[in-house]
Amino acid sequence: MPDIATNIAVKLIQRESVTPEDGGCQNYMESLLAPLGFVRTHVDTGGITNSIYTRNGELPGRLAFAGHTDVVPTGPLEQWPHPPYAAVITDGILHGRGAQDMKGAIACWIAAVAALCSEYTPLPTLQLLITSDEEGDSIDGTIRIVEKMQLDNALPDGVIIGEPSCSDTVGDTIRRGRRGVVQIRATIHGKQGHSAYPQDSDNAIHRATAPLTKVSTINWGEPAAGFPATSCQITNISGGTGASNVIPGQCSAFIDIRYNPGNNFEQIKNIIDEIFKECHCTLAFDHTATAFSTPDGPFLDLVCASIERCTAIKTVRDTGGGTSDGRFFAAAGVAVAELGTTNSTIHQVGEQVAISEFASLTMIYADIIKNFEV
Numbered sequence: 001m002p003d004i005a006t007n008i009a010v011k012l013i014q015r016e017s018v019t020p021e022d023g024g025c026q027n028y029m030e031s032l033l034a035p036l037g038f039v040r041t042h043v044d045t046g047g048i049t050n051s052i053y054t055r056n057g058e059l060p061g062r063l064a065f066a067g068h069t070d071v072v073p074t075g076p077l078e079q080w081p082h083p084p085y086a087a088v089i090t091d092g093i094l095h096g097r098g099a100q101d102m103k104g105a106i107a108c109w110i111a112a113v114a115a116l117c118s119e120y121t122p123l124p125t126l127q128l129l130i131t132s133d134e135e136g137d138s139i140d141g142t143i144r145i146v147e148k149m150q151l152d153n154a155l156p157d158g159v160i161i162g163e164p165s166c167s168d169t170v171g172d173t174i175r176r177g178r179r180g181v182v183q184i185r186a187t188i189h190g191k192q193g194h195s196a197y198p199q200d201s202d203n204a205i206h207r208a209t210a211p212l213t214k215v216s217t218i219n220w221g222e223p224a225a226g227f228p229a230t231s232c233q234i235t236n237i238s239g240g241t242g243a244s245n246v247i248p249g250q251c252s253a254f255i256d257i258r259y260n261p262g263n264n265f266e267q268i269k270n271i272i273d274e275i276f277k278e279c280h281c282t283l284a285f286d287h288t289a290t291a292f293s294t295p296d297g298p299f300l301d302l303v304c305a306s307i308e309r310c311t312a313i314k315t316v317r318d319t320g321g322g323t324s325d326g327r328f329f330a331a332a333g334v335a336v337a338e339l340g341t342t343n344s345t346i347h348q349v350g351e352q353v354a355i356s357e358f359a360s361l362t363m364i365y366a367d368i369i370k371n372f373e374v
């Protein structure tokens, strides 16, 4: 007989929900949460299913759990050892899309709340903030939930995000911040012509080489404390017609920058503008995510203390990985800690999780909820 968290995780995985679909996951969650005293508010926007589930507390303070019910596509079905939405359990391993990212963590939070409610433990106000648009553009997802909460003056005092933060064991790593993202499309203009008549043309690829070399070797300075260095990668270059004897009239490049809070968008834009200023070129900047970091303080201390009480692990407070929905809460001034399962198979064919992780994560979540104070 599987435990409660495993049982919920199985039911969530069986509800197929590739972004932007929710697949009925949030209705299923409502059926579990309503008997525990939660009221659901729909914040659906632009075809995205967003829900705020609130249980008014006996104690002061608001603690939120944020997450997503959408998952990434399966990839080649024949490469999965078990069908991705069957949620098969073999030898203590739960197989399925979303097992780690992040239906497992949602299941553990609900199981933790259910256990505390069954013991009549006095609790702070609890909120579950769930979107079906995390793996996609994140345009109508968590940002809309945060806006609604700002409007209602209902922002939490702290939020646990159920992203799979851990490396080897549940509790070994939390994420307290993430780097920001700036993406740039550079289009370098020249003049097309016959390769035997270079005097009549202007080779756009030749023009692009010097600035792109500079882009690949920018010194971004010392990273902010606790953050990895800023990374600047040219991820795509295209130019030329395919014919060997045509001088290209245009060359375009895509630059992906992951910056730590030691850098900022304005500074990055100035550096890139300066590099390309001599080059006949059009630059399109997209600041897709802002860097954030929750400072050391009571909230992170509570999360780490709960992990240590439950597992004896001394947790690393990390800022690695891509961006996350944590940025929307951080921008609203909410303390953010990301804590979920391990992440060894996220977004991969054959995503899976050891169900022993659920017992551990449920225990940690319950400890955080019980000991949360403002």
Ligand SMILES: [Zn+2]
Residues within 6 Å of the ligand: 068, 101, 102, 134, 163, 164
């Ligand atoms: Zn995720």
